[in-house]
Amino acid sequence: MSPETAAVSLGRGGEPGDPLTAPVSLTSTYRFGGRHPYGRDGNDTWEAFEEVLGALEGGRALGFASGLAAASAVIEDLPVGAVVVAPGDAYNGTRRLLADLESRGRLTARLVSVTDTEEVLAASDGADLLWLESPTNPLMGIADLAALCEGGRAAGARVVVDNTFATPLLQQPLDFGADVVIHSVTKLLSGHSDVVMGAVVTPDDDLHGRYVKRRSLHGAIPGPFETWLALRGLRTLPARLERAQRTAAELATRLAAHATVEVVRYPGLSDHPGADLVAKQMKGPGTLMSFDVAGGAEPAEAVCGATRICVPSTSLGGVETQLERRGRWEGEGHLPPGLIRLSIGQEDLEDLWADLDQALRRRA
Ligand SMILES: Cc1ncc(COP(=O)(O)O)c(C=O)c1O
Numbered sequence: 001m002s003p004e005t006a007a008v009s010l011g012r013g014g015e016p017g018d019p020l021t022a023p024v025s026l027t028s029t030y031r032f033g034g035r036h037p038y039g040r041d042g043n044d045t046w047e048a049f050e051e052v053l054g055a056l057e058g059g060r061a062l063g064f065a066s067g068l069a070a071a072s073a074v075i076e077d078l079p080v081g082a083v084v085v086a087p088g089d090a091y092n093g094t095r096r097l098l099a100d101l102e103s104r105g106r107l108t109a110r111l112v113s114v115t116d117t118e119e120v121l122a123a124s125d126g127a128d129l130l131w132l133e134s135p136t137n138p139l140m141g142i143a144d145l146a147a148l149c150e151g152g153r154a155a156g157a158r159v160v161v162d163n164t165f166a167t168p169l170l171q172q173p174l175d176f177g178a179d180v181v182i183h184s185v186t187k188l189l190s191g192h193s194d195v196v197m198g199a200v201v202t203p204d205d206d207l208h209g210r211y212v213k214r215r216s217l218h219g220a221i222p223g224p225f226e227t228w229l230a231l232r233g234l235r236t237l238p239a240r241l242e243r244a245q246r247t248a249a250e251l252a253t254r255l256a257a258h259a260t261v262e263v264v265r266y267p268g269l270s271d272h273p274g275a276d277l278v279a280k281q282m283k284g285p286g287t288l289m290s291f292d293v294a295g296g297a298e299p300a301e302a303v304c305g306a307t308r309i310c311v312p313s314t315s316l317g318g319v320e321t322q323l324e325r326r327g328r329w330e331g332e333g334h335l336p337p338g339l340i341r342l343s344i345g346q347e348d349l350e351d352l353w354a355d356l357d358q359a360l361r362r363r364a
Contacts, residue, residue: 011048022048056168059203067184069220070198082128087114138341140265142274149177187317190233297337299363306359316343
């Protein structure tokens with residue numbers, strides 16, 4: 001079954017009289033004798049969502065309360081004193097989580113440049129976990145997934161890939177040998193800026209069982225209604241992704257030629273440093289990019305404040321095109337001050353271009 005069909009067809013009852021759409025199972029507990037003991041341990045709406053996402057990634061999926069809850073479950077499964085190798089430009093929340101755990105003696109983090117395969121593999125020697133993100137948020141760095149999954153595992157590390165930016169429709173890290181994939185379901189998978197949710201996927205039954213335990217014990221469970229919304233979003237992911245990606249490719253080309261823009265980082269541009277890897281391991285360049293406004297922080301903030309269609313907001317992957325100057329957040333000091341992250345939505349290409357162009361021209 002193709003991913004486009006799986007996204008629509010799975011996670012539905014198959015018996016005569018079954019509701020076509022999985023119901024929102026709003027219950028805190030169950031009569032004894034069934035599959036679920038208690039609402040923190042199991043829920044039918046979770047299972048419908050998990051069936052679809054698991055099929056798309058090629059493993060067994062588990063819903064979590066947020067992307068960071070999913071990341072926390074994976075990290076909390078490690079022994080005390082574990083060594084974690086992670087990208088120095090990983091998503092800000094992941095870096096802050098690792099720094100917080102390190103400051104309390106829970107683990108040691110080795111931050112690396114994920115685009116430098118040799119550096120990552122050297123750091124993975126003796127590590128418990130190799131955390132990968134590709135493309136990275138928001139510098140759009142591309143990791144060599146085949147080399148790093150193989151090398152990381154050979155070094156004895158569990159390999160985890162945050163697949164939020166690519167989605168399983170563009171990249172399936174488990175096929176490259178990753179042990180675990182995590183998602184911020186909040187983003188493209190749910191796709192409508194109305195849900196905070198996460199997921200962990202693994203083909204390994206033992207790991208799956210360990211993460212089920214972490215979810216039950218830590219209680220970082222998704223709400224049934226949020227899960228229902230996420231599943232509804234997942235149904236249209238192929239169509240949303242295809243349209244937004246087409247728009248993104250054209251906008252990236254136009255932005256790269258704009259007099260006020262210094263650099264555009266989009267995996268679909270031929271001069272992207274990871275273009276060869278994109279061709280090798282991704283089915284498309286995705287819907288996200290970042291670009292630097294000439295002049296730095298002030299003009300970039302002015303651009304974000306001058307758009308009328310693109311929404312200045314933090315997050316990505318919704319039907320609305322979103323932008324923000326990432327340097328406005330603590331912990332983003334490594335980024336160029338004028339860097340704007342742009343997440344392309346479903347609006348008309350020419351409307352978006354007119355909006356961005358007028359905002360760029362009006363910058364302070
Ligand atoms: C790449 C990536 N991973 C993880 C997360 C965390 O997800 P959540 O906000 O759902 O906790 C985010 C959020 O922005 C993200 O961009």
